[in-house]
Amino acid sequence: MNSRSLGLLRDGGRGNDAAILQAALEAFGAKGFHGASMRDIARGAGTSLSNLYNYFPSKSDVLAELLRMANDELLARITEAVNAAGEEPPDRLSAAVRAHVAFVVDHQIASLVALTEVRYLAGVARTNVVAARDSTQSIYEKIVAAGAASGQFRTPYPDDAARNIVSMCSAISTWYRPGGRLSKRELGEQHARYALALLEAELPG
Template sequence: MEMSEEIATTAGWREFGDDALSPPLRAALGVFARHGYHGASIRMIAEAAGLSVPGLYHHYRSKQAILAALVDTAMAEMLANTAAAADDAGDDPVTRFENVVECLARFHMARRDQAFVASTEMRSMEPEVRAHHVGQRDAQQEMIEDAIRAGVDSGDFACEFPEDAARAIASLCVSIANWYRPDGPLSADDVVCRHVEFARRLVGAAAR
């Protein structure tokens, strides 16, 4: 599949509209992104959500429960969209791989704060919450790795270490959330095109 600088965004998995967060979670996202988990208080989150502290506790029993719900919501969206991106490719392993990478890049641009909090606050997660989050990350990693292996099996990729390549590609996409800005010099489509090309080189795809 040859990707142009103008990428059609008609497929549903390419679209990240409203984040579907509840008001308390949206408020918590802003507070966590600005102050970090340990710098945030329940009172700060409640005030940002326009709730009393007891009112916030009516929705979530603790600050940890808020973090868990916030991260789980983001990861569930990413996994669902990535699975849809892979399915949208049909039987073409190269398109499958490029769709998966594109989806990850678009997610980390559209959900910058969610991605940032999920990445930086693993240290703040209690063991059960962390284990669930790691399981979601592993599922995402597996989708990338499976796409690479399919390309290797078809002869389209020359990649000796699919697991390592998948890890590198995941890190590449995650880093987008740290620097991308909608008003920056690169459009979302520019970022996608460049990162898909980086990913192609990592898996030894044939030059276009």
């Protein structure tokens, strides 16, 4: 697992909250939601089980907070990249994909947990996480819709294509290994090209 994903918590957490969330992220990444226990999390955070429950009443609450933090950072990165990319849909789409890929590489454990463990949330926690994911998805959908309207994206399936681009970027968390053949930048460029090809757009030279 990529320890750089734990930087997510140093950016967004504080004090005991951060220690608990970092320990939870490690536990969920190593054992999955069901395999990890609150006792594992408390041990990793260097605190007692009773103190852990003062911060998070249940394991689901810990997972929901981790997923909220991950999506908040992902959304912020993609939004910033798209806003800096100008007005052309291909440029905006490529910028979104590069930012998305960079997030997954930087925060691989958090990305993997978000991809595989959200199914264990229910009720309001799940509703909130899904709504946050929809906010990120909608950025792609708007860009793809604009490109389809202008004729720059020729796919007859713009909605499906947008969903598949998001899935493609998220899936990197399941196989990426630091020190592999491609750098983070090269991986982002490669996936931006994949996304444009999927949309039947003109590819850069």
